[in-house]
Amino acid sequence: MSTSRFFWRIFLTHVALIVLCTVGLSLTVVRGYRQMIEERFQSEVKTIADVLTDNARAVLLDQTAPQPSDEFFRIAAARDNQHHLFNADRILIASSVNESERDQILISNAFDQLNDQRASIEITINSRTRGPYELLLRELRHDGKILGYLQIEASREKIQDQLQNLSGITWAIVFAVCCVGVALSMIVVSRITRPVEELTRASQAIASGQWSQKVPVNTKDELGSLAEAFNEMSREMVSYINELQNQGQQLRANSERLATVLGGMVEGVIAVDSAERILFANKAAFKMIEFEGQRVVGRPYWEVLRNTDVQSVVREVLSGQFQRKREIVLPRNQSRIAFIASRLPGEPCPGVVLVLHDVTELRRLEQIRSEFVSNVGHELKTPLAAIQACTETLLDGAIEDPKHAHHFLAQITEHGDRLHKLIIDLMELAKIESEEDAFHLENIDIGIPIQEAIDEHYPVAHGKQISLITNPTIDELLVKADHDGIRTIINNLIDNALNYTPTGGEIKIGWKASEGNVVIEISDSGIGIEPRHLERIFERFYRVDTARARAAGGTGLGLAIVKHLCNYFSGSISVRSELNQGSTFTLRFPQVEEPNRLSTH
Structure with a gap:
């Protein structure tokens, strides 16, 4: 039994129609048949009355009591009716029943009704006091004079029996027809609703993600055509969904590649939609705007970049401009950001892409x-x-x-x-900045070029009465560098110390191994450097004291050359200085172990 509401709706509708039509038709047939029996019964009673009327008139004219052999009693005996004959004074003169069974009350009631109708000469009364029967009272006239009355009481038991039999048969037929109709309706409705239920189940399966569905085609009618169309739609949909899935995979792969590319860019990229909300921002953008680690996607861009220039440029592009460029200064770290705002393709404009460049260093x-x-x-x-x-x-x-x-x-x-x-x-x-075969790098003992540079500056130091104090190590310290390059570094630092150390001062030079590095320190007791100059002394032509530097013959490039050479040899340089207390330059180069030492270890 189906549990489909659609099935029960159609089935119950069919059952109701079948019952209503069958019952209505049955009631109409029973009513017609009842009317036909009634009319036939009344016609038969009137026919008997017509036959008896002439005989009764003759009896009344002769004024003799009818005999049992007369036609009146013969006809009365042939019918299962009661016949009564009255004279003009309404006195019973002949009857087909015993005197004990006569009912004068009913007869008088019939006369009263006959008198009430006045113009009538006949009346029919139905009564159930003595059982179902029909009473016919007729006036008997001759030459306009009333001779008497004929009364016939016709029994209705046979009619009632016939009608009851008819009702029983009719309702039995109605019940049988309804049962057959319900069964046929169930079969027909099932054939109608089963394909619909299968289509519904297949549609629900498709809605739950089971794309490949097929329903059986059992008929050649519209439902069969619908099933075939559904199967074709399912096949096309599976093909289309597979194609969409392949495209989706390609799009996801492309999106991941694009996200990887954008994530690895040095430039910051921010995508803004037409509602001015951030759709995408890579790590470089997070770092530039100092919002790393916070959620910015989905937020309005003006909450992240609170800059009127950015807002005006984005709105100009959204309103129709193709591209705008601008440079801003972030107030938090005073960094300079150059950005290009370009509109995304489509009408109306779906959004804007901001490409950020940190141009602070530039x-x-x-x-x-x-x-x-x-x-x-x-x-x-x-x-x-x-x-x-x-x-x-x-x-x-x-x-x-x-x-x-x-x-x-x-x-x-x-x-x-x-x-x-x-x-x-x-x-x-x-030459150093070109980094193209500028120097020949090899493992050298760093003490040799250092000592050569010191020996070269002894006469100058002696002439200026400045003491050169060395603190060498007896160990061989190997670094990967160029001999002349190391010597140039030391020469420039000693020249710098001699130029800014007054007469009677001293310059200390020492080198040693420390934590895998070769550390060289050159300190002087000169005029020192103010702290505000320390960050820039390695820039080209930067002079702490321009007049004295020129008087000393410096070009302003010595420390810049030292810094570049240290970077070239994978080393570093730092400086400590106090005004009028002297300066100390510290160099560090990665130490290289000797091959024979490596083998013994």
């Missing part, structure tokens, strides 16, 4: 480059101006005076040497 380098160009021009301008002045003075006649000519030529030579040294330092710095 702007700093641009400033350094600008200062470098300015410093180079200034450094070149001073000796060239001096040389030009001396040359013009000589051309104006000073060359004729040997004393002045010698002085001017000495000035030209001094400034020419300074220019030559400056150019050599610039070329050396460019």
Whole structure:
């Protein structure tokens, strides 16, 4: 038995229609048949009355009592009816029943009803006092004069029996028809609802994710066509879903690759939708805006980048502009961020992509480059101006005076040497920065170039009355570097110490092994460096005391060369200094173990 509400709705509707139609038809048939029996019964009674009327009129005219052999009693005996004959005074003169069974009350009631109707000469009364029967009372006239009355009481028992039999048969037929109709309705409705239920189950299975579904095609009617269309739809849907899944996998793979690419970019990327909410932000963007570790996706971009320039640019692009560029300064860390806002394809504009570039270091380098160009021009301008002045003075006649000519030529030579040294330092710095076969790296004993540089500066230190104190180690300390490069580093640092250490001062130089590194310290008792200059002393042409530096003959590139050489040899340099207390430069280079030591260990 199906539990489908659809089945029961149709089935019960069919059952109700069958019952209503069957009962209605049965009631109509019973009513018609009852009417037909009634009419036939009444016609039969009237026919008998017509036959008896003539005989009764003759009896009344003769004024003799009818005999049992007369036609009146013969006809009465042939019918299961009661016949009564009354004279004009309503006195019973003949009857087909015994006197004890006569009912004068009913007869008088019938006469009263006949008198009430006045124009009528016949009345029929149905009564159930003595059982079902029909009473017919008829006036008997002759020449307009009432001779008497004929009364017939016809029994209705046979009619009732016939009607009861008819009702029993009819309701039995109704019950049988209803049972057959219900059974047939169940079969028909099942054939209708079963395909619908199968389609429903298949649809629910598809809705739950079981895409491949097929329903049987049992008929050639519209339900069969619907089942075939459903199976075709299921096949097409499976094919379409498989295609969508493949595309989805490709899109996910592409999305993952894109996310990986964007995540690995140095530039920050932020995607904003048309509602000004962040759709995507990579790690670089998080770091730039200092929101790393916090949830920003789904938040309005102006909560993350609280900058009116960013807001105006994004809104301009959303309103129709294709691309806008702007540079902002973040107030938290004073970093400079350059960003490009580009609209996503589609109408209306679905969103904006912001590409962020941290240009803080770039702007700093641009400033350094600008200062470098300015410093180079200034450094070149001073000796060239001096040389030009001396040359013009000589051309104006000073060359004729040997004393002045010698002085001017000495000035030209001094400034020419300074220019030559400056150019050599610039070329050396460019060579180091190019990192293309600048030096030949090999394992060297670092003490050798250090000692050579110290020996080279002994005469200068002696002439300035500055003590050079060394604290060497007896161990062989190997580093991977270039001999001339290490010597250049030490020369520049000792030159720097000699230039800024007053007469009577001292310079200490020492080197040793420490925690896998070779540590070199060069300290002096010179004028020292103010703390605000310590971060910039390794920049090109940066001078703590410009006038004294030029007087000492420095080019302003020595420490820059030292810093680049240390980086090239995988080393580092640091400085400690106090004003008027001297400075200490510390160099560290990775120590290399000797091959024979490695083998013995």
